[in-house]
Amino acid sequence: MKKKLLSLILATAMAVTMLAGCGSKETTSSSEPAADEVVEDDAASQPASDDSASGSVQVGIVLPTKDEPRWLQDQAQFESILGDAGFTNQVLFSQGSSATEKTNVETLVSQGIDVLIICAQDGAAAAAAVEAAKAEGVTVIAYDRLITGTDAVDYYVTFDSFSVGAAQGQYLIDNAPAGSGIPLYLYSGAATDNNAFIFFEGAWSVLQPKIADGTFVIANSSEAVGLQDKAELTRDEEAAIIGQITTDWDFNVAKSKAEAHLTAVGADMKGDVVVLGPNDGTARSIADVFATDKDVSSYVVTGQDAEIASVQYVIDGKQSMTVFKDTRTLAADSVAMAVSILNGETPATDTTYNNEAKDVPAKQTNIVVVTKDNVKAALIDSGYYDASEFTGLE
Numbered sequence: 054m055k056k057k058l059l060s061l062i063l064a065t066a067m068a069v070t071m072l073a074g075c076g077s078k079e080t081t082s083s084s085e086p087a088a089d090e091v092v093e094d095d096a097a098s099q100p101a102s103d104d105s106a107s108g109s110v111q112v113g114i115v116l117p118t119k120d121e122p123r124w125l126q127d128q129a130q131f132e133s134i135l136g137d138a139g140f141t142n143q144v145l146f147s148q149g150s151s152a153t154e155k156t157n158v159e160t161l162v163s164q165g166i167d168v169l170i171i172c173a174q175d176g177a178a179a180a181a182a183v184e185a186a187k188a189e190g191v192t193v194i195a196y197d198r199l200i201t202g203t204d205a206v207d208y209y210v211t212f213d214s215f216s217v218g219a220a221q222g223q224y225l226i227d228n229a230p231a232g233s234g235i236p237l238y239l240y241s242g243a244a245t246d247n248n249a250f251i252f253f254e255g256a257w258s259v260l261q262p263k264i265a266d267g268t269f270v271i272a273n274s275s276e277a278v279g280l281q282d283k284a285e286l287t288r289d290e291e292a293a294i295i296g297q298i299t300t301d302w303d304f305n306v307a308k309s310k311a312e313a314h315l316t317a318v319g320a321d322m323k324g325d326v327v328v329l330g331p332n333d334g335t336a337r338s339i340a341d342v343f344a345t346d347k348d349v350s351s352y353v354v355t356g357q358d359a360e361i362a363s364v365q366y367v368i369d370g371k372q373s374m375t376v377f378k379d380t381r382t383l384a385a386d387s388v389a390m391a392v393s394i395l396n397g398e399t400p401a402t403d404t405t406y407n408n409e410a411k412d413v414p415a416k417q418t419n420i421v422v423v424t425k426d427n428v429k430a431a432l433i434d435s436g437y438y439d440a441s442e443f444t445g446l447e
């Protein structure tokens with residue numbers, strides 16, 4: 054790929070990034086494939102490079118699942134930026150399977166990709182897939198979720214996930230009813246996702262002092278109760294807690310766990326409660342369960358991703374907050390990184406993340422807390438969503 058063309062692509066990518074904000078939307082579930090289907094989305098129909106003529110793919114993207122709106126937001130951004138900028142690219146979905154993920158990576162490598170942008174289904178299991186890509190000379194960018202235990206990850210593009218968890222925890226503190234002894238229900242993401250640990254670590258950093266001083270009482274994790282006097286947890290200690298409170302990032306698991314927890318506790322753990330909901334999909338499930346328990350008089354519940362359904366829940370007062378992670382920025386940062394790599398340059402990074410094998414150079418993006426009060430400013434005025442997607446918006 055010629056240097057001149059790459060510079061042009063970079064400039065175009067940046068311009069498209071700015072424009073992308075005007076057209077962001079979610080794909081409706083009716084167009085979603087069956088869970089075991091490998092989804093290909095070949096943007097090579099609008100290529101502009103020499104490589105495209107031969108049908109090869111320059112940038113391969115692997116995302117975890119089409120079944121969560123979060124990843125459809127990312128897909129839309131990638132297609133918008135990469136496709137319009139003239140990169141040949143292909144987006145494949147792993148549909149919750151590390152085996153499919155590995156096949157997807159192999160498929161992309163066989164199509165000649167120079168750069169792989171991958172959001173791992175399982176951070177440890179993905180090591181084998183990226184090692185295979187690396188062995189073929191592909192540069193690997195871990196996207197959103199870090200791949201652990203391998204030095205085959207070249208770069209990491211991520212949101213500030215510690216701040217996501219800390220913002221969720223702080224929201225519970227700031228919006229809890231007055232007094233002490235308030236029941237706190239903890240939920241986390243999947244133990245196979247390194248982010249679940251970082252989110253929990255962020256939340257624990259602010260919640261633990263409020264648990265230790267008796268403001269909150271943990272309602273649903275004996276492991277967390279046993280560790281409640283420890284300000285900083287080891288990875289193993291976090292794993293023990295997450296083992297009890299994980300939702301697996303699955304709405305149904307979240308629902309049945311919340312039901313089981315409310316069935317197990319006594320009246321003293323009901324009334325006015327606060328709930329650490331790990332992301333939007335699981336938060337809606339958990340919120341629905343808490344809303345229907347006649348002994349729960351009020352609940353505060355967190356989320357993240359600013360999914361359309363959850364933004365509507367926030368407007369309607371059914372979910373208390375969400376964390377907006379602007380996928381336009383994350384996708385654009387990844388594309389800019391890919392362009393630098395293809396251009397033979399060292400991409401700009403601003404921090405590192407240790408993945409148990411190396412310190413991976415990383416580019417990190419800030420997050421925005423969204424409540425009823427700033428939905429319009431954060432999500433509509435910024436062009437991320439159209440006001441017509443929602444009802445009751447002031």
Ligand code: BGC
Nearest residue numbers: 121123198246248302332358
């Ligand atoms: C992402 C979240 C997402 C979750 C479930 C995490 O790794 O950072 O945005 O909600 O996975 O897919």
